Amino acid sequence: ALRCDDRDTxxxxxxxxxxSPYFGAELAYADMGSADxxxxxxxxxxxxxxxIGRAPLNEQFSLIGKLxxxxxxxxxxxxxxxxxxxxxxxxxxxxxxxxxxxNISRSWSAVLEWERARYHFAGGRENVDATSIGxxxxx
Numbered sequence: 455a456l457r458c459d460d461r462d463t464x465x466x467x468x469x470x471x472x473x474s475p476y477f478g479a480e481l482a483y484a485d486m487g488s489a490d491x492x493x494x495x496x497x498x499x500x501x502x503x504x505x506i507g508r509a510p511l512n513e514q515f516s517l518i519g520k521l522x523x524x525x526x527x528x529x530x531x532x533x534x535x536x537x538x539x540x541x542x543x544x545x546x547x548x549x550x551x552x553x554x555x556x557n558i559s560r561s562w563s564a565v566l567e568w569e570r571a572r573y574h575f576a577g578g579r580e581n582v583d584a585t586s587i588g589x590x591x592x593x
Contacts, residue, residue, distance in 0.1 A: 464586070507519045528573050563592065
């Protein structure tokens with residue numbers, strides 16, 4: 455599996471909302487950056503659609519979880535003779551995640567989150583894990 459700490463930078467933009475106090479949905483664009491691999495690189499990007507759940511622990515903290523799907527596009531390059539399949543792939547894969555949300559104010563929260571998404575790479579499918587810290591603005 456590729457891990458986020460093998461990569462240079464990553465970014466994610468999410469838009470979503472809750473349709474009850476405990477359940478919601480989100481649409482996200484994830485750019486997993488580029489990982490050096492066998493004299494080349496592996497790049498992964500995806501659109502994600504997730505159902506999200508929230509379990510309040512108290513007024514400031516909540517556990518969050520997500521389950522959904524992503525449509526990912528990948529590109530792998532490597533030096534000849536390394537035995538690594540190269541090329542571009544795309545396809546659907548599952549996404550799961552867990553995290554902790556800290557409500558800083560009525561409008562802002564900070565989120566620490568771990569996520570696993572399955573991507574189609576040349577030569578097979580691989581999970582890509584990411585741990586992130588983010589800010590959310592609530593309308």
